[in-house]
Every structure is written in C-alpha cells, then in structure tokens.
Amino acid sequence: MQLYGSSLVVAADGREARVFIERRRGGPLDEITSRLGDLTSPPLLRRAQGGQAMHLATPLERQEMDFLTRLGERLDCLARSEHTNEVVLFAPPRALGLLKAAAPATLKRRLAASEPHERTQESPSQIREALVRLRVRSD
Numbered sequence: 001m002q003l004y005g006s007s008l009v010v011a012a013d014g015r016e017a018r019v020f021i022e023r024r025r026g027g028p029l030d031e032i033t034s035r036l037g038d039l040t041s042p043p044l045l046r047r048a049q050g051g052q053a054m055h056l057a058t059p060l061e062r063q064e065m066d067f068l069t070r071l072g073e074r075l076d077c078l079a080r081s082e083h084t085n086e087v088v089l090f091a092p093p094r095a096l097g098l099l100k101a102a103a104p105a106t107l108k109r110r111l112a113a114s115e116p117h118e119r120t121q122e123s124p125s126q127i128r129e130a131l132v133r134l135r136v137r138s139d
Helices: 059-081 093-102 105-110 123-139
Strands: 009-014 016-023 029-031 086-091 113-117
Touching: 009 123, 016 059, 016 123, 029 059, 029 086, 029 093, 029 123, 059 093, 059 105, 086 105, 086 123, 093 113, 105 113
Parallel strands: 009 086, 086 113
Antiparallel strands: 009 016, 016 029
16 A cells, blocks of 8 residues: 555445545545445446356346446546545445456556445444554555
C-alpha cells in the first residue's frame, strides 16, 4: 500500500454498497455513496471470458452478480474521477470474490487491500478502525 495519496474505501455485499473517500492516508472518511447513482437498473447480459454466458444457479445469484458488476464499473469511474491512488474493499467472502472477478482491469490495478468481512451496516468510525487494522496487517 502507498503511504500517501487518496483511497476509495468500499463496504459492500451482494445488495448494497457504501463508499467513502479518504483524501489523505490516515485522514477522515467522507461518505460519497450517493455518487454511485442507482445500481438497481435492469439486469444486463454478462459474458464470462471466452464468450460463454455465466451460469449462476439461482435468480438471486444472478441478481447479486449483476449488482456487483455494475458496482465495479461505477467504482472504476469514481476512482478515476476522484483521482484516487488505491481502492480498499470490505465485503463478505462470496461478494468479495464476485466483485473482484467482475471488476474492470483498471479498478483491479488500484486494489490495494481487501477483507472478507461484512461492514455495510458499520459506522464510518468502525470502518476507519477496520481500515487501520487491515493496513497494519498488509504493510
């Protein structure tokens, strides 16, 4: 991880996401979730590598994958528009894996750390504490 610069800090699951910006390393987290826009648009047909359609077992899994794919695209745009140096993800294991798999390559290059843990209902100060602990483990 970088010692300086700004970060997008994301707490997500398969249905919702909260996004914070840390404008300087160790600084406060400002919530910017509203900048994601509406992530509940109609599902789009997604294709896996090699052109094969992704086969997910249930409609709920397909809905979750569509949400996480749109989230990854929006996070990529937000990271570029905010000129962030890195992205940190907090999500339950399944959602984290799907989000990482669906993320655009440009977002993956910014991914500095992730933790497979549900944090969407936590306060900004709790997320800040989790971010500090994650960075201590990762540095």
